[in-house]
Amino acid sequence: MNQSNTWEKVDQYITERLIPHDAVLEKALIANQQAGLPAYDVTPTQGKLLNLLAQMQGAKRILEIGTLGGYSTIWLARALPSGGQLVTLELDPVHAQVAAANLSLAQLSDMVELRVGDALEQLAQMDEEGVQPFDMIFIDADKPNNPNYLKWALHFSHPGTVIIGDNVIREGEIINEGSQDPRVQGVRQFYDLLAEEPKINATAIQTVGSKGYDGFVLGIVK
Numbered sequence: 001m002n003q004s005n006t007w008e009k010v011d012q013y014i015t016e017r018l019i020p021h022d023a024v025l026e027k028a029l030i031a032n033q034q035a036g037l038p039a040y041d042v043t044p045t046q047g048k049l050l051n052l053l054a055q056m057q058g059a060k061r062i063l064e065i066g067t068l069g070g071y072s073t074i075w076l077a078r079a080l081p082s083g084g085q086l087v088t089l090e091l092d093p094v095h096a097q098v099a100a101a102n103l104s105l106a107q108l109s110d111m112v113e114l115r116v117g118d119a120l121e122q123l124a125q126m127d128e129e130g131v132q133p134f135d136m137i138f139i140d141a142d143k144p145n146n147p148n149y150l151k152w153a154l155h156f157s158h159p160g161t162v163i164i165g166d167n168v169i170r171e172g173e174i175i176n177e178g179s180q181d182p183r184v185q186g187v188r189q190f191y192d193l194l195a196e197e198p199k200i201n202a203t204a205i206q207t208v209g210s211k212g213y214d215g216f217v218l219g220i221v222k
């Protein structure tokens with residue numbers, strides 16, 4: 001068995017044991033596939049990790065940048081207490097339409113505000129609207145904009161806000177300073193900003209599994 005086969009089988013093993021069969025999440029992934037969305041969703045084990053982190057944080061307000069079909073949104077929103085709110089930002093109207101249907105199937109439409117449009121524009125608009133800070137922020141959209149999303153995440157945070165960034169290892173390409181990939185360069189600048197920004201204390205963790213070799217940044221706002 002080669003290495004990536006092992007990672008995939010171990011992910012399956014963990015999923016079978018620790019993540020109960022869930023018709024809503026499975027239907028959401030099928031709907032995404034049928035609508036032709038790219039399979040960039042987090043894995044079940046990662047979705048559950050996000051859910052557990054939100055519960056550990058006691059998050060009542062969550063911001064997600066990058067909805068796709070709402071798979072991670074469902075995991076995160078399910079961690080909210082009654083009266084909690086999740087705001088999720090998505091550029092692509094087709095992705096947003098699929099996400100809205102999936103969230104409705106998950107009976108989460110009341111808790112989730114899905115804002116369609118460029119995330120940087122949406123965030124500026126949210127600022128004008130005086131949107132309140134969030135307890136947890138998940139950054140998972142266009143990686144070249146990660147430094148901008150981190151600045152906005154800090155703006156919409158309070159001491160204790162947890163900020164998570166997905167896809168920050170990129171099969172190890174992250175250490176290639178000469179990479180021509182704007183996603184790698186965006187994530188490298190994200191690390192630079194995290195390193196120099198006194199308002200946040202962060203680390204990153206490498207992950208393997210059914211979506212290959214990648215990882216998360218996890219930080220807490222001081």
Ligand SMILES: C[S@@+](CC[C@H](N)C(=O)[O-])C[C@H]1O[C@@H](n2cnc3c(N)ncnc32)[C@H](O)[C@@H]1O
Pocket residue numbers: 040041042065066067068069070071072073089090091092095117118119120140141142
């Ligand atoms: C990696 S996918 C999100 C996956 C999702 N968080 C999950 O795990 O189920 C990234 C999403 O960000 C969206 N996106 C890309 N650029 C964007 C932008 N400028 N503003 C808002 N969303 C954007 C893409 O259309 C895509 O749906």
Ligand SMILES: [Mg+2]
Pocket residue numbers: 040041042140166167
């Ligand atoms: Mg991701």
